[in-house]
Amino acid sequence: MCSEMIPGYLDGITGGYQTPKGYYVEDSDVEEFDKTFPPKEKLKLPGQIFD
Numbered sequence: 300m301c302s303e304m305i306p307g308y309l310d311g312i313t314g315g316y317q318t319p320k321g322y323y324v325e326d327s328d329v330e331e332f333d334k335t336f337p338p339k340e341k342l343k344l345p346g347q348i349f350d
Contacts, residue, residue, distance in 0.1 A: 303309050 301309070
């Protein structure tokens, strides 16, 4: 979706949006990818409201 900044700028423009195939990934692939990063330690900082 979009909104015109200049009235009439999109007159005559047609088409549709199609989500790229690369946006669809398997959860198992994401988990394997995430394993390639070093583990992080959860910190609790001053002023933090939630754990």
